[in-house]
Amino acid sequence: MAEPNTNELDGGIALPFEKSIAHFPKQIADLEAEQIKTGRDFAAEIRQLRAQYVSMLRKTYQSLNPWETVQVARHPRRPLAKDYIDTIVKNFVELHGDRCFGDDKAIIGGLGRIGTEKIMLLAQHKGRDTKEKIIQNFGMAQPEGYRKALRLMKLAEKYQLPIVTLIDTPGAYPGLGSEERGVAEAIAVNLREMSRLRVPIVCIVIGEGGSGGALGIAVGDKIAVMEYAYYSVISPEGCASILWRTAEKAPEAAEALQLTGASLQELGIIDDVIPEPLGAAHRNPAEAAHNLEQYIVKTLRTLKRFKADNLVNQRYESWRAKGKFLEREPK
Amino acid sequence: MAKNTKDEQQATSPYDAAALPVPSPRKKREVPDGLWMRCPNCEAMLYRKAVTENLEVCPKCEHHFRMGGRARVEHLCDPGSFEELFAEIAPADPLNFHWQGKSYAKRIAGEQKKTGYVEAILTGATYIKGRRVALGVMAGDFLMGSMGSVLGEKLTRLIEYATEHSLPLVVVCISGGARMHEGALSLMQMAKTSAALARYDEAGGLYLAVLTDPTTGGTTASFAMLGDIIIAEPNALIGFAGPRVIANTIKAELPEGFQRAEFLQEKGFVDTIVHRKELRSEIARLIDYCKPG
Ligand SMILES: [Zn+2]
Numbered sequence: 001m002a003e004p005n006t007n008e009l010d011g012g013i014a015l016p017f018e019k020s021i022a023h024f025p026k027q028i029a030d031l032e033a034e035q036i037k038t039g040r041d042f043a044a045e046i047r048q049l050r051a052q053y054v055s056m057l058r059k060t061y062q063s064l065n066p067w068e069t070v071q072v073a074r075h076p077r078r079p080l081a082k083d084y085i086d087t088i089v090k091n092f093v094e095l096h097g098d099r100c101f102g103d104d105k106a107i108i109g110g111l112g113r114i115g116t117e118k119i120m121l122l123a124q125h126k127g128r129d130t131k132e133k134i135i136q137n138f139g140m141a142q143p144e145g146y147r148k149a150l151r152l153m154k155l156a157e158k159y160q161l162p163i164v165t166l167i168d169t170p171g172a173y174p175g176l177g178s179e180e181r182g183v184a185e186a187i188a189v190n191l192r193e194m195s196r197l198r199v200p201i202v203c204i205v206i207g208e209g210g211s212g213g214a215l216g217i218a219v220g221d222k223i224a225v226m227e228y229a230y231y232s233v234i235s236p237e238g239c240a241s242i243l244w245r246t247a248e249k250a251p252e253a254a255e256a257l258q259l260t261g262a263s264l265q266e267l268g269i270i271d272d273v274i275p276e277p278l279g280a281a282h283r284n285p286a287e288a289a290h291n292l293e294q295y296i297v298k299t300l301r302t303l304k305r306f307k308a309d310n311l312v313n314q315r316y317e318s319w320r321a322k323g324k325f326l327e328r329e330p331k
Numbered sequence: 332m333a334k335n336t337k338d339e340q341q342a343t344s345p346y347d348a349a350a351l352p353v354p355s356p357r358k359k360r361e362v363p364d365g366l367w368m369r370c371p372n373c374e375a376m377l378y379r380k381a382v383t384e385n386l387e388v389c390p391k392c393e394h395h396f397r398m399g400g401r402a403r404v405e406h407l408c409d410p411g412s413f414e415e416l417f418a419e420i421a422p423a424d425p426l427n428f429h430w431q432g433k434s435y436a437k438r439i440a441g442e443q444k445k446t447g448y449v450e451a452i453l454t455g456a457t458y459i460k461g462r463r464v465a466l467g468v469m470a471g472d473f474l475m476g477s478m479g480s481v482l483g484e485k486l487t488r489l490i491e492y493a494t495e496h497s498l499p500l501v502v503v504c505i506s507g508g509a510r511m512h513e514g515a516l517s518l519m520q521m522a523k524t525s526a527a528l529a530r531y532d533e534a535g536g537l538y539l540a541v542l543t544d545p546t547t548g549g550t551t552a553s554f555a556m557l558g559d560i561i562i563a564e565p566n567a568l569i570g571f572a573g574p575r576v577i578a579n580t581i582k583a584e585l586p587e588g589f590q591r592a593e594f595l596q597e598k599g600f601v602d603t604i605v606h607r608k609e610l611r612s613e614i615a616r617l618i619d620y621c622k623p624g
Contacts, residue, residue: 174572174580179590182600184551184571188525192557195526196533211509211518212552212571219522233518233549234511242511243430257514258426267425269515319526320487322519323480324425 013076017068021060024053057279064228067251069260070236072228073207077282079289081108081123081166084206087289088114088296089121095152097144101181104145106137106169107217109152114164115297120156122149122217123166126207139208140173143186146216150190153197162200162300165217170235172213187216194219195319196312200303202296204274205229209259221315222299223269225261226292227276231269232259269322272299370394386607395564395607397544400446400453400470403503407466407611412458416492417485421449425480428512435512438474448473450481451506454489456498460615465493467502469550471543475507478550482510483520486554490527494534499618503541504555508548521553528557537621539614542569542592542601556600560617562610563592563601 014022028049035042064072072078085092089112096103108123126139149165156163172183194201194217201220209218209231225231236254237247244252258264261273274295281288303311368377373392382389386406387396398406404413428435443449451473457466467489469476486502493500509517531538540558542551544567552571555561563569570577570590578585588594595601605613 172571174576176577176581176585176589179570179572179577180598182556182598185556185600187552187571188521188554188556191522191525191553192529192532195522196529209515212521212549215518215521216552219526231515233509233513233515239511252430256426256428256430257511259514264515267514267516269519316526316530319519319523322523323483323516324423324513325480325484326421326423328419328421 015068015071015075017064017071018060021053021056024049024056028053054278057283061279065251066230066254066257066260066263067236069228070230070250070254072280072282073230075280075282078207079281079285080128081125081168081206082128083285084166084289084292085112085121085123087286088293089119090114092121095155096148098147098151100147101144104137104142104148105135106139106141106173107145107149109148111161114293114300117297117300118161119300120152120161120163121166122152122163124169124214124217126168126170137173139169140171141169141213141216142173142175142178143181143183146172146183146186146190149217150186150193153194153201157197157199160199162202162303163197163220164296164300165201165203165220167203167205167209167214167218167231168207168229169210169213170208171210172216187212190216191219195315198308198312200300200306200311201315202299202303204292204295205231205270206292210235219315219319221303221311221318222271224272224274224295224299225264225270226274226281226288227261228280229261230254230259231261231264232257267324271318388607393565393606395544395566397471397505398607399472400448400451400468403468404453404455404457404466406607407457407459407468407501407503407614409458409461413455413466414457415453415455417454417488418449420481420485420488422479422481424512425516426512426514428514438512442474446470446473450485451476451478452482452485454485456492456496459501459618460611462615462618463498464614464618465489465496465498465500467500469503469505471505471545474510476505476550477507477510477517478520478548479510479513479517480520483517483523486520486524487527490524490531493536494527494531497534497536499537499539499621500531501539501541501614502554502558503543504546504550505543506546506548506550506555508550518549521549524554525557528554532559537618539617541610541614543567545569547571547573558602559621560602561600562613563595563604564607564610565592565604567592569595569601 031042031046092110092112094110108125124139125136127133127136153163203218203220203223205225207229236250239253240249241247264270274291277284277287368379370389372394375391387398422439424436448470451470453468467486538559540555540561542563546555546569568590592604
């Protein structure tokens with residue numbers, strides 16, 4: 001595993017559970033500055049500090065609990081869809097609008113190349129700074145976002161281009177206009193249509209997989225979740241405020257909901273977990289992007305081998321199998 | 332990457348609404364146990380038995396009260412014709428879900444005892460005015476008609492059964508949304524049922540969705556909104572996000588009639604609003620129109 005980039009040692013923001021390691025980046029940086037200023041050799045000390053830091057990071061991140069994972073998934077410096085597009089999608093041509101109402105910027109769509117593969121990309125983008133967040137509506141799509149996504153996916157089907165979706169949303173937008181223009185209908189239609197599109201579809205939750213708003217572009221042949229992303233039927237805060245009657249019990253709710261990649265894989269909900277760099281994607285965005293790219297390239301190569309009929313049948317069977325229940329002997 | 336700013340606050344999921352039991356906007360109890368009850372709409376004092384005999388509709392003002400799953404089946408089906416299917420599928424507790432000393436397993440057992448249902452949906456084959464149909468009836472009286480693995484599985488099997496036997500499909504919806512006690516497994520049922528409906532659609536099946544008060548969350552955003560024809564009961568609350576969540580988001584009161592059946596018809600998402608009295612004959616009529624020949 002590559003060493004964390006010194007300048008981005010903690011992404012500038014330490015999370016509450018990182019208290020015991022938060023001081024390292026500054027200590028290392030100070031020592032490095034001192035070395036330059038004074039010309040004295042602190043190489044050995046720096047090496048030792050780095051080793052300590054790496055080992056503590058590894059220890060902390062090996063045993064994150066679900067609530068800590070949610071915090072990492074929402075880290076303000078965590079790479080967002082646009083960062084991944086800039087890094088791994090070549091010659092991206094953004095395509096706008098649902099040809100019906102407008103262009104929802106919470107979902108970015110367009111053509112590009114990943115590896116040597118021509119693809120149609122749909123990605124939920126939350127926005128980095130305040131201005132961008134308002135434009136992207138914090139990644140909370142409205143009906144026109146889901147309809148744009150479907151329009152572009154049908155275009156992909158027409159020209160046999162595989163589809164890649166990147167999911168990162170707290171949920172679909174719960175506003176007046178969103179309801180008036182039928183956000184439920186838009187999501188429902190996407191679920192039905194994505195189940196039968198005759199091209200490979202790879203869906204990856206890169207940050208937050210917020211309920212139906214995430215699922216609306218997440219029906220495909222392979223579903224993956226990045227190591228410190230989460231995917232849930234309801235936010236931990238929402239679940240806590242209903243069952244525990246206070247959002248402060250979100251850590252307990254996160255635990256109960258089994259929303260991390262490892263749990264989701266065990267439950268048969270997702271196919272793969274994509275590893276993140278030591279200390280999570282925000283500490284080494286380049287490595288996170290590389291892992292994501294590798295996964296997409298490898299998965300598309302496998303999926304491309306299937307005939308469209310087989311692909312669609314396998315997709316049906318894989319979704320058909322999701323769910324856990326008891327079955328008694330029929331009477 | 333852009334510089335971090337102080338106001339980079341994370342919004343929590345707005346889809347807290349998806350699993351929220353949707354409260355009736357009317358404060359008074361709609362279905363008290365006593366001999367007499369008050370209609371929340373016209374405020375008339377009603378003889379409880381007279382309301383039940385009138386299909387849980389107010390005889391004075393036509394207000395539609397919520398109807399239990401079993402009562403719904405009895406009302407819709409030709410007498411004695413309902414053959415229950417897939418009754419052997421029962422809820423598990425796949426997440427071993429616990430909160431505040433309570434457990435999902437116990438909650439389920441309690442609901443089963445209280446209602447006599449195994450889960451929040453009844454599925455079967457039946458006749459409606461002599462027309463053979465595959466029928467799914469959600470039970471709002473079982474954990475708010477919430478959708479978990481069993482609901483998804485039973486409904487998917489029903490859709491597959493209707494596909495295989497070339498039957499029209501009728502699903503009566505009432506739901507608070509996806510059931511959070513089964514985590515993302517509940518969420519997946521939205522896609523699973525929608526995928527089954529895609530195949531049914533390709534086989535030429537006719538799907539009538541009947542939306543009753545309330546139909547919300549993941550149920551609305553999947554099979555409820557995928558009917559070839561979408562029927563709603565008068566004044567039924569139909570939406571994705573719960574009204575409270577929307578009001579909190581926009582920080583304003585919701586307009587009168589927002590997310591009601593009539594509003595959805597006006598906005599183009601409901602084909603027709605049908606009085607409960609007319610539901611059987613309207614279903615039969617639509618089936619006849621869509622039959623070949
Ligand atoms: Zn009345």
